[in-house]
Amino acid sequence: MDAAGAKSIFFNYVKKKGLRNTRQREVILAKFLAAEKHITAEDLHNILKKTNPDIGYATVHRNLKLMCDSGLAEEIKIGGKKARYEQKFGHEHHDHLICLKCGRFTEVKDDRIERLQDELARAKGFSPQRHKLEIYGLCRKCG
Amino acid sequence: MDAAGAKSIFFNYVKKKGLRNTRQREVILAKFLAAEKHITAEDLHNILKKTNPDIGYATVHRNLKLMCDSGLAEEIKIGGKKARYEQKFGHEHHDHLICLKCGRFTEVKDDRIERLQDELARAKGFSPQRHKLEIYGLCRKCG
DNA sequence: TTTAGTGCAAAGGCTTTGCAGATGT
DNA sequence: ACATCTGCAAAGCCTTTGCACTAAA
Numbered sequence: 001m002d003a004a005g006a007k008s009i010f011f012n013y014v015k016k017k018g019l020r021n022t023r024q025r026e027v028i029l030a031k032f033l034a035a036e037k038h039i040t041a042e043d044l045h046n047i048l049k050k051t052n053p054d055i056g057y058a059t060v061h062r063n064l065k066l067m068c069d070s071g072l073a074e075e076i077k078i079g080g081k082k083a084r085y086e087q088k089f090g091h092e093h094h095d096h097l098i099c100l101k102c103g104r105f106t107e108v109k110d111d112r113i114e115r116l117q118d119e120l121a122r123a124k125g126f127s128p129q130r131h132k133l134e135i136y137g138l139c140r141k142c143g
Numbered sequence: 144m145d146a147a148g149a150k151s152i153f154f155n156y157v158k159k160k161g162l163r164n165t166r167q168r169e170v171i172l173a174k175f176l177a178a179e180k181h182i183t184a185e186d187l188h189n190i191l192k193k194t195n196p197d198i199g200y201a202t203v204h205r206n207l208k209l210m211c212d213s214g215l216a217e218e219i220k221i222g223g224k225k226a227r228y229e230q231k232f233g234h235e236h237h238d239h240l241i242c243l244k245c246g247r248f249t250e251v252k253d254d255r256i257e258r259l260q261d262e263l264a265r266a267k268g269f270s271p272q273r274h275k276l277e278i279y280g281l282c283r284k285c286g
Numbered sequence: 287t288t289t290a291g292t293g294c295a296a297a298g299g300c301t302t303t304g305c306a307g308a309t310g311t
Numbered sequence: 312a313c314a315t316c317t318g319c320a321a322a323g324c325c326t327t328t329g330c331a332c333t334a335a336a
Contacts, residue, residue: 020310020315041301056318061301077220082300097269106267113259117278120253125283126240133276135260140268163290163335184326199293204326225325 003033006072006089013070024055028063038076038084038105078105078134095133101142108135146176149215149232156213167198171206181219181227181248221248221277238276244285251278 045060067073097106121128188203210216217231237250264271
């Protein structure tokens with residue numbers, strides 16, 4: 001699915017909720033979709049300031065939260081540092097390899113692990129809904 | 144290993160680092176070891192206040208950090224909320240099932256998952272050191 | 287007696303909220 | 312019109328730090 005698709009998902013959600021389609025909301029969404037994978041609210045705000053210096057930090061936060069509610073974005077916090085936001089749409093679930101030296105993330109996924117996680121949870125009488133797997137270590141460059 | 148063993152690990156570390164063995168340090172450690180598995184700094188501070196009302200919050204934080212450095216404790220942050228501290232000692236690595244309704248944690252572990260994680264990382268040229276797996280869903284009671 | 291440790295309060299770092307004015311619908 | 316949205320600044324929340332004093336070694 002392309003950015004236009006994501007846009008319509010988001011604005012359908014907004015409409016359904018009786019919320020409004022503002023100039024800021026539109027540009028925040030557009031820049032978010034065009035941005036790198038794991039962006040912070042601050043980074044996004046900085047990008048926005050170039051073209052829309054009037055947009056406030058709070059508005060960026062409010063809209064990122066709304067994007068998460070709509071299912072378009074997901075908040076991830078790594079190491080208790082500031083939140084990062086990831087596009088979920090057209091972007092299937094994955095886990096992260098996080099380099100302890102350079103801090104870069106790599107996305108990975110393994111169906112066998114996914115399946116085992118599910119089994120493991122169910123074996124404990126738990127109904128899994130989602131999960132987060134982060135593997136910390138050294139990447140190829142830093143190792 | 145018992146609490147006495149944990150204590151000596153910690154104070155050996157403290158000594159080796161040229162640090163000191165204070166009254167506060169001793170009681171913070173003792174209460175931490177006696178406390179529930181995933182305690183927050185605030186909870187620990189509250190417990191301490193009962194017997195040692197003079198101990199400050201900052202001191203609790205400072206000592207929890209020291210316990211982490213010594214390898215005795217581990218800081219875990221779940222959902223970006225306040226940090227929780229876990230006893231690592233005599234307590235092998237495990238993952239967490241986290242109930243979205245009641246918030247309770249359950250510890251789980253599966254060697255097959257551990258192995259696959261390792262393989263997966265290495266296949267990407269990554270040298271894994273540690274990882275964190277959190278599975279969110281509903282526990283038996285809340286499901 | 288020297289240097290780490292402590293308690294307090296203040297400062298940080300990030301996120302959230304209150305408010306008055308602006309703006310979609 | 313009227314409720315949502317926005318920008319600003321202030322407040323929150325938790326953690327960390329600066330400082331003068333206390334206390335290990």
